[in-house]
Amino acid sequence: MGASALITGASRGIGRAVARELARQGWPVCVNYLERRDAAESLAEEIRSQGGRAMIYQADVADGQAVARMAEAARETLGPVELVVNNAGVAGQALFQDISDEMWNRYLAVNLGGARNTIRAALPHMISEKRGCIVNISSIWGLRGASCETAYACTKAAIIALTRSLALELAPSGIRVNCVAPGVIDTDMVQVLGRDTLRDLAEQTPLGRLGTPEDIAYAVAFLASDKASFITGQVLGADGGFIV
Numbered sequence: 745m746g747a748s749a750l751i752t753g754a755s756r757g758i759g760r761a762v763a764r765e766l767a768r769q770g771w772p773v774c775v776n777y778l779e780r781r782d783a784a785e786s787l788a789e790e791i792r793s794q795g796g797r798a799m800i801y802q803a804d805v806a807d808g809q810a811v812a813r814m815a816e817a818a819r820e821t822l823g824p825v826e827l828v829v830n831n832a833g834v835a836g837q838a839l840f841q842d843i844s845d846e847m848w849n850r851y852l853a854v855n856l857g858g859a860r861n862t863i864r865a866a867l868p869h870m871i872s873e874k875r876g877c878i879v880n881i882s883s884i885w886g887l888r889g890a891s892c893e894t895a896y897a898c899t900k901a902a903i904i905a906l907t908r909s910l911a912l913e914l915a916p917s918g919i920r921v922n923c924v925a926p927g928v929i930d931t932d933m934v935q936v937l938g939r940d941t942l943r944d945l946a947e948q949t950p951l952g953r954l955g956t957p958e959d960i961a962y963a964v965a966f967l968a969s970d971k972a973s974f975i976t977g978q979v980l981g982a983d984g985g986f987i988v
């Protein structure tokens with residue numbers, strides 16, 4: 745059996761577009777979701793109807809044991825996981841003093857701990873085969889900082905440190921680790937900001953628009969491809985020029 749790709753948070757938004765694009769490029773994909781089984785299943789059906797291979801798997805990425813079971817299920821059904829895309833994430837706004845312990849810990853557990861859990865689950869196979877690829881999803885806010893989004897920005901900055909550190913540690917094993925830092929992307933996650941703020945953010949973006957999930961999917965697919973075989977430890981901005 746060939747190798748498979750595991751995409752966390754692939755039922756909606758960026759992860760959904762990533763899974764669709766990777767499937768289009770021939771990867772059997774494990775579509776992870778938290779709650780929206782309907783959305784995950786519709787994507788898997790769409791991929792299968794186009795001749796691809798896909799399975800869905802419910803797991804909270806913050807739960808290490810559940811993630812280990814997911815990687816094992818992907819291996820049994822599709823083949824060993826040789827591409828991990830750490831996309832699942834949570835975001836929200838609060839003044840720093842209003843961030844509860846619960847919110848702080850949950851953001852860290854999902855956005856950073858989730859990446860640790862999936863990588864840990866996939867690594868033994870990757871190391872023994874001396875091949876594999878990890879693409880993490882950070883954010884412009886992890887590079888620049890974001891008022892009223894300190895908890896989120898900290899997790900996204902940590903994703904960059906995770907990417908660079910692991911790239912160094914895993915390079916001798918032939919495993920590449922990169923990350924994409926999206927700008928403001930038009931998904932469910934940002935709708936809470938409201939139409940006026942989203943219009944302002946589009947205006948602040950040099951290319952004059954919000955990004956689409958596909959804009960990020962193409963960047964991820966490039967980093968996952970053999971065309972990027974000499975690229976590791978990098979942060980690829982896909983942000984319409986927001987951070988230059």
Ligand code: NAP
Nearest residue numbers: 753755756757758778779780804805832833883929931933
């Ligand atoms: P989204 O539209 O809110 O979708 C979130 C996805 O993650 C959903 O598929 C959701 O599953 C899943 N998810 C959430 N918590 C999870 C958990 N604990 N375990 C497993 N899956 C979980 O988000 P998005 O905008 O596509 O963002 C995707 C990633 O890009 C995130 O890491 C986000 O921080 C990053 N990002 C987004 C933007 C942006 O402007 N949108 C910018 C920079 C970076 P269910 O459908 O089951 O709920």
